[in-house]
Amino acid sequence: MSAASDAGVVVPRFGTRGKAWLALLGVLIVAGLGAWAYQLRQGLAVTGMDNVFSWGLYIMLFVLFIGLSAGGLIISSAPKFFHSKRYDSLAALGVLLSLGCIVVAGLLILPDLGSPSRVTGFLTSPDPRSPMVWDFGIVLLYGLFNVGYLWLLTRRDFAKMGSWLAFGVEDTPAGRERDRKFAFWAAAIAMPLAVGLHSVTGWIFATQIGRGDWFNPLVAPMFIMKALVSGLALLLVTGILVDRFTRFRFPRELVPELGKLLGIFVAVHVIYLVAAERLPHAWAAHFEFWSITRAFLVGDTIHFWLWTLIGGVLPIALLAVPSLRRRIKAVFVASVAAIVGILFEGVYLIFTGYHDLNIDAAPGVTTGTDYTGLEADIWATTGSYTPTIVELAVAVGLVAVGALIVTLGLRFVPIQPNDRTPVSAERDETTATTADPVATDGGADAEVAGDA
Amino acid sequence: MTDYGMVIDLERCIGCNACAVSCSQENNVSLDKQWNRILTEGGDAMDTPEGSYPENGRDGTLSMNHLPLACQHCDNAPCVKVCPVNATYKRDDGIVEIDYDKCMGCRYCMSACPYNARVFNFDEPKTLPTDGTGNVEERKQGVVEKCTFCSHRVEEDLDPACTVACPADARIFGDLDDEESTASRYVEKYETEQLLDELETDPNTYYIRGEMSPGRTRSGNELEGTEKKAVGNPNGVATDGGDGQ
Numbered sequence: 001m002s003a004a005s006d007a008g009v010v011v012p013r014f015g016t017r018g019k020a021w022l023a024l025l026g027v028l029i030v031a032g033l034g035a036w037a038y039q040l041r042q043g044l045a046v047t048g049m050d051n052v053f054s055w056g057l058y059i060m061l062f063v064l065f066i067g068l069s070a071g072g073l074i075i076s077s078a079p080k081f082f083h084s085k086r087y088d089s090l091a092a093l094g095v096l097l098s099l100g101c102i103v104v105a106g107l108l109i110l111p112d113l114g115s116p117s118r119v120t121g122f123l124t125s126p127d128p129r130s131p132m133v134w135d136f137g138i139v140l141l142y143g144l145f146n147v148g149y150l151w152l153l154t155r156r157d158f159a160k161m162g163s164w165l166a167f168g169v170e171d172t173p174a175g176r177e178r179d180r181k182f183a184f185w186a187a188a189i190a191m192p193l194a195v196g197l198h199s200v201t202g203w204i205f206a207t208q209i210g211r212g213d214w215f216n217p218l219v220a221p222m223f224i225m226k227a228l229v230s231g232l233a234l235l236l237v238t239g240i241l242v243d244r245f246t247r248f249r250f251p252r253e254l255v256p257e258l259g260k261l262l263g264i265f266v267a268v269h270v271i272y273l274v275a276a277e278r279l280p281h282a283w284a285a286h287f288e289f290w291s292i293t294r295a296f297l298v299g300d301t302i303h304f305w306l307w308t309l310i311g312g313v314l315p316i317a318l319l320a321v322p323s324l325r326r327r328i329k330a331v332f333v334a335s336v337a338a339i340v341g342i343l344f345e346g347v348y349l350i351f352t353g354y355h356d357l358n359i360d361a362a363p364g365v366t367t368g369t370d371y372t373g374l375e376a377d378i379w380a381t382t383g384s385y386t387p388t389i390v391e392l393a394v395a396v397g398l399v400a401v402g403a404l405i406v407t408l409g410l411r412f413v414p415i416q417p418n419d420r421t422p423v424s425a426e427r428d429e430t431t432a433t434t435a436d437p438v439a440t441d442g443g444a445d446a447e448v449a450g451d452a
Numbered sequence: 453m454t455d456y457g458m459v460i461d462l463e464r465c466i467g468c469n470a471c472a473v474s475c476s477q478e479n480n481v482s483l484d485k486q487w488n489r490i491l492t493e494g495g496d497a498m499d500t501p502e503g504s505y506p507e508n509g510r511d512g513t514l515s516m517n518h519l520p521l522a523c524q525h526c527d528n529a530p531c532v533k534v535c536p537v538n539a540t541y542k543r544d545d546g547i548v549e550i551d552y553d554k555c556m557g558c559r560y561c562m563s564a565c566p567y568n569a570r571v572f573n574f575d576e577p578k579t580l581p582t583d584g585t586g587n588v589e590e591r592k593q594g595v596v597e598k599c600t601f602c603s604h605r606v607e608e609d610l611d612p613a614c615t616v617a618c619p620a621d622a623r624i625f626g627d628l629d630d631e632e633s634t635a636s637r638y639v640e641k642y643e644t645e646q647l648l649d650e651l652e653t654d655p656n657t658y659y660i661r662g663e664m665s666p667g668r669t670r671s672g673n674e675l676e677g678t679e680k681k682a683v684g685n686p687n688g689v690a691t692d693g694g695d696g697q
Contacts, residue, residue, distance in 0.1 A: 132536040
């Protein structure tokens with residue numbers, strides 16, 4: 001492959017490490033498909049769900065991946081909306097991540113269905129009252145929008161590469177200028193779309209009167225905020241990793257800057273919104289000052305602590321100190337912790353809905369999964385859930401699909417054309433293709449090294 | 453219009469589970485689930501009271517009651533509103549029913565129902581005998597199911613199996629839109645509650661608490677607007693345990 005033709009593609013070809021990565025993803029996807037086939041034959045009985053705890057890992061991860069995707073797009077399109085070029089070098093990567101995540105989120109619904117072949121009902125007999133129909137619509141719209149937006153951001157570079165993916169678009173200065181205007185309008189659509197996507201997903205839960213704390217107007221704003229947290233954190237994690245392993249350049253000065261922003265997002269989410277949600281309940285339910293304080297500050301489940309300590313206290317501690325957040329490792333750890341925290345926030349949300357029954361008199365509800373014989377105890381008065389190996393295998397397989405999409409995007413989509421410096425809009429076509437641009441920022445070009 | 457509903461007199465209910473058994477029989481319900489459950493309001497276990505045993509004559513505080521619970525057939529049914537594919541719907545006669553050929557098994561309705569009235573076929577249903585019981589076709593793996601007020605019986609002008617099976621006349625089924633129906637007269641005369649009424653689901657199931665109704669055979673003509681319909685089609689099979697008098 002000539003140097004000119006892979007300009008802007010950060011992985012010009014897969015080296016041994018790249019191939020090993022693809023092989024790993026392939027194995028995970030095949031294992032996931034196998035597990036799903038097994039689940040289709042045996043029924044959802046092979047999951048940890050039952051009639052009391054009727055949504056499990058698939059929905060928890062659906063919520064997480066919706067968040068990861070909405071955040072990525074907001075981060076990459078908001079600067080465009082304000083005509084800032086500072087984050088241009090991250091825009092295409094952000095949209096690529098959004099695309100990967102929204103595909104994973106959409107696919108996660110399929111194994112959750114008892115009769116997935118009837119999913120066409122969304123199109124043939126939808127009920128417009130159902131928040132799930134709203135979500136289906138906006139996930140679809142959002143996924144398609146991401147494809148279009150990514151193409152808009154990269155089509156001139158596709159043209160420059162001579163790729164058929166340019167679909168006849170020419171690489172001209174005037175054309176690039178026009179695309180910049182289109183990108184502004186696309187960003188103007190992207191942001192409300194992303195806000196809508198996350199709010200609607202929140203409303204799937206927030207409209208439900210029957211599941212305890214789900215019925216809470218704060219859920220949708222919480223979802224927006226956790227999209228900002230997890231989306232930005234994922235962009236940082238992926239950006240740092242891709243910088244490490246490919247020719248992609250994550251401008252170094254952006255790391256502490258985005259780290260600071262992530263710290264603010266985490267603080268708004270885990271400190272402010274959680275306080276706003278819990279304080280009124282704690283105040284109303286208790287009388288003494290200290291019992292109010294206790295009810296306000298002290299959570300009652302492990303998921304709450306995993307969320308607020310790992311996903312809140314740890315990242316804030318790492319990102320609040322300027323000398324710490326200038327270290328890439330600290331920002332990386334904080335971002336991973338923030339994503340883990342957001343995962344457990346979703347787990348926490350599901351558990352708050354299913355743990356207690358509204359009417360919990362004995363013997364309770366028939367679980368639908370525990371029949372072993374005539375003397376079996378099929379009853380439960382509280383919800384409990386542990387995901388099974390089958391669920392984990394299916395979920396990991398679907399996450400691998402997302403990773404594959406991002407990996408192939410890095411290989412075939414010019415997400416970082418030229419040696420684009422973050423603040424300059426200059427496109428010097430001669431410097432891009434010659435030297436390895438990664439060397440300056442401390443990242444190593446693993447693929448090239450592997451091939452040499 | 454018709455608006456089918458049920459009145460359950462909690463003071464008459466003796467917790468015998470006959471309605472639950474006849475429901476499972478009639479509707480071919482798998483052994484790992486029940487559409488109709490009899491809960492014990494009292495101790496932590498089924499059929500146990502709360503409070504303390506009278507040690508010194510009259511100082512005991514034991515109390516126990518039973519609460520039969522199935523689909524409440526709400527007017528503002530959350531399960532109907534959440535179903536993305538219109539598989540669960542409110543019929544014109546007030547019955548909330550599921551189209552098992554449309555249900556894709558997303559279980560959103562199970563999250564929506566505050567009464568946990570819905571059950572899901574996590575795997576193939578298990579019945580004894582294995583080819584099923586009663587008069588309703590078996591539901592497949594991967595769909596949600598629940599009480600239908602025995603719509604197949606109601607359509608043949610019969611009361612639901614649970615109503616017929618109740619030995620204490622604690623269940624009265626009828627048309628709530630018909631002021632002359634027995635069910636309407638009970639709702640009119642007795643103090644009734646709708647479960648979790650603060651959630652505004654507006655169930656078509658009413659529970660009598662406090663004052664016991666006299667029971668249908670003793671209530672005389674005053675409350676007997678429409679008679680109990682135990683057996684209809686003389687050529688049909690009596691599956692409800694009724695003797696077809």
